[in-house]
Amino acid sequence: MRARWLLALLLLGCHPKARWDPVANQLCRGKACYRVGELDSSWQLVHREGAAIGFYSAQTGGVIEANATCRDDADAAPLDVLTHHLLIGYTDRKVLEQRSVELARRQALHTRVAARLDGVPVLLDLYVLKRNGCIFDLSYAAPPARAAEGEPAFSRFVSGFVDERSS
Numbered sequence: 001m002r003a004r005w006l007l008a009l010l011l012l013g014c015h016p017k018a019r020w021d022p023v024a025n026q027l028c029r030g031k032a033c034y035r036v037g038e039l040d041s042s043w044q045l046v047h048r049e050g051a052a053i054g055f056y057s058a059q060t061g062g063v064i065e066a067n068a069t070c071r072d073d074a075d076a077a078p079l080d081v082l083t084h085h086l087l088i089g090y091t092d093r094k095v096l097e098q099r100s101v102e103l104a105r106r107q108a109l110h111t112r113v114a115a116r117l118d119g120v121p122v123l124l125d126l127y128v129l130k131r132n133g134c135i136f137d138l139s140y141a142a143p144p145a146r147a148a149e150g151e152p153a154f155s156r157f158v159s160g161f162v163d164e165r166s167s
Contacts, residue, residue: 020048026164027053032068032134037160039064039153060150062142064157070134079109082128082135090115090122104163106131114144123147125154131163 018029022045026035032051039055043064047054052067080098087093096112108129115122125140125147138161140147140154 018048018050020053025160027051031070033164034068034136035160035162035164036066037156037158039157043153057150060142060146062140062147062150064154065139068134068136074133074135075130079128083109083111083126086126086137086139087113090117092116103127103129104131104161127158132165
């Protein structure tokens with residue numbers, strides 16, 4: 001039994017670390033390697049873990065994030081179910097808009113939601129897509145009164161998305 005635990009710990013230490021290239025706006029970790037659109041200097045890198053990266057703007061009070069999850073069963077869940085998973089923890093959710101769009105030559109689900117997080121109102125803008133065994137989600141969260149200020153940055157971030165494994 002002890003040998004199994006040691007092997008598990010050894011294997012956990014062997015997972016490749018994420019590499020963020022700020023010049024190319026590219027994050028690579030394991031099977032996941034993707035690029036996002038450039039954000040201006042008002043957006044500061046605040047989170048990088050696994051295949052996820054997040055930026056915060058004090059100017060807008062908003063957060064822009066990207067994440068990739070690659071697994072054998074990635075294609076099994078529908079996009080609306082995957083989107084719902086992103087909303088876990090939010091209350092008083094009201095879907096403002098939800099539509100299918102093309103992103104990186106794949107069908108994606110674009111959803112805008114008004115919700116509350118710990119009682120605080122927030123506007124969420126979400127994109128979810130599946131590609132070659134990976135689930136990608138791109139998100140923007142901001143206080144409703146200031147959300148419009150960060151929307152152009154998020155649009156650039158999303159429009160620059162590329163699954164680098166296929167290019």
